[in-house]
Amino acid sequence: MKRRDFLTAASGAAIAASASSLPLPGLIRRAHAAGSGNTVKIGCLFSASGTMANIEGRLNYVTKMAADEINAAGGVLGKMIEPVITDPGSDWPLYAQLGKQLIQQEEVAATFGCWTSVSRKSVLPVVEQNDALLYYPLHFEGEENSKNVVYLNSPPSSSVLPAVEYLMSEEGGGAKRFFMLGSDYVWPRTINQQLKGYFKSKGIEESAWREEYVPLGFSNFQTLINQIRDFADQPGGQPIVVLTVVGNSIPDFFREFINQGISAFDVPVLGLDAVEADLEGLDTAPLVGHLNCWAYLQNAPGAKNQEFLAAWAKYVDDNDVPFSADTVIDPMVSTYDGVHLWAMAAEKAGSFDVPEVRAAFDGLSFDCPSGYNITMTGENNYVKRGVFIGSVNEAQGFDVLWQSEDTPDPLPFSPYMQG
Incomplete structure (x- = not known):
């Protein structure tokens, strides 16, 4: 099933713990x-x-x-x-x-x-x-x-790269341009270094990607999503967002995406750190079709x-x-x-x-x-481990869009790492 066919079908489908149960910090x-x-x-x-x-x-x-x-x-x-x-x-x-x-x-x-x-x-x-x-x-x-x-x-060879390759394929929508938005620390910066090396190996020009970072705990994404909208309006082919913000920033980002009315048909988001818990409390109907990639999804068969x-x-x-x-x-x-x-x-x-x-x-x-x-x-x-690509559904979860046939050998060090 091609990604747009999948989205069409999917869109029609219907320890914040107490102080007594967990210790104070440092104890x-x-x-x-x-x-x-x-x-x-x-x-x-x-x-x-x-x-x-x-x-x-x-x-x-x-x-x-x-x-x-x-x-x-x-x-x-x-x-x-x-x-x-x-x-x-x-x-x-x-x-x-x-x-x-x-x-x-x-x-x-x-x-x-x-x-x-x-x-x-x-x-x-x-x-x-x-x-x-x-x-x-x-x-x-x-x-x-x-x-x-x-x-x-x-590691990225078994998770991030298969997801990006999928989105770049005809089946995945033929992504040509990439807006990389992450929290400002080692995981997003290193992932994006590797992705830039991968893009270069595919002959993709530097003008086809953009890289932005926000502090940990960042919540006000209005300006950045306006920038994503401007990026998407430029020529050069299908844009996607590679999202590596973490923690509470993930639902905050998606709330603003909903507020600005951008759908996965227009600008798909690959949320590399997004999990089912990040969707709790969100109206996910407007988010149907945005993606993540992990070694487990709750809807795994x-x-x-x-x-x-x-x-x-x-x-x-x-x-x-x-x-x-x-x-x-x-x-x-x-x-x-x-x-x-x-x-x-x-x-x-x-x-x-x-x-x-x-x-x-x-x-x-x-x-x-x-x-x-x-x-x-x-x-x-x-x-x-195996790997899944998930697609947001209306029930605050991810449907299995693709999964690996087996458990690929992990590569600790990426051949695409850029200095």
Whole structure:
């Protein structure tokens, strides 16, 4: 089905947590009472306050859900998993401080954490200096390959480039010009450097793209969307927006897009960081057809996904979780996968010691709710995943527009990176 046919069909289709449930920024609390030698701790380094709270805060709960699931099956090496929860408060230096506390004071066996690349970069020297493990659940810009980080999601070769290539194809609408708008930090700037290198390799002139950045937490997009409108009116072929703003800036951008009456028929938006939770509370009928790309979509087909969605809904109801029981996003699933992959590695190693656990990564596989069997190899700590391109629907979600046939080999370093 061509993109315009898909849009025509689709358009006709009908931890902001309480203070008592999560800690104040900078504090650590245990999710379960400490046992007497019968538990193994894992760290949670996800913000439940600040600009990233609405999306990142959910990952604390899905970590606990995965731990409860493993504990119900007997735990790991005879021990129950004890998550230790933190709240870095969307404050990048605080991630490093709390990561150090988790490793040195709480003596966690592994840490699951970070959303933005700047938070991961803040924690990276901490885990490397302490030879610890950080499981990072976001697709990201690549250009990194640390033995102390498990990259649970996709680098650009497996996510961003397939989506851009799709939009440039006849089926995807034949995009010729690109307005790149991002938050001003490492992930958007690095992605856009790679895209410019990719465009040059395709013979696309520099006049065919434009690059703009806004501060983290930026909300007033009226002027920028006027600029997008002006860009779209110029000659040279079909324009698209490659959107790499993050956090609360994503729904704010889409609200202004709605206000200015620009449709996906006119200027499609590829929201590289947009997830289902960003659409909550929006009237998505005017947004039908805008795109994202991730290794998981809530509407992914298959029994595994239905099982996961039901498990999350039950966990939310049973534990008074302050997030929607009906909304699941990719980084939640990647975090869930990561807890299981860590537990499998520890069991295989017969140890919680990092060198032994790391040596056990080669050959691990897990049936992800995405429907793909995800795997690890001995080459690096990147997880092989499938990829989806989603299209906004009227029900505040993304329909599956395209998905990869298999799980492509991740490339940590892009051949299109520009200096």
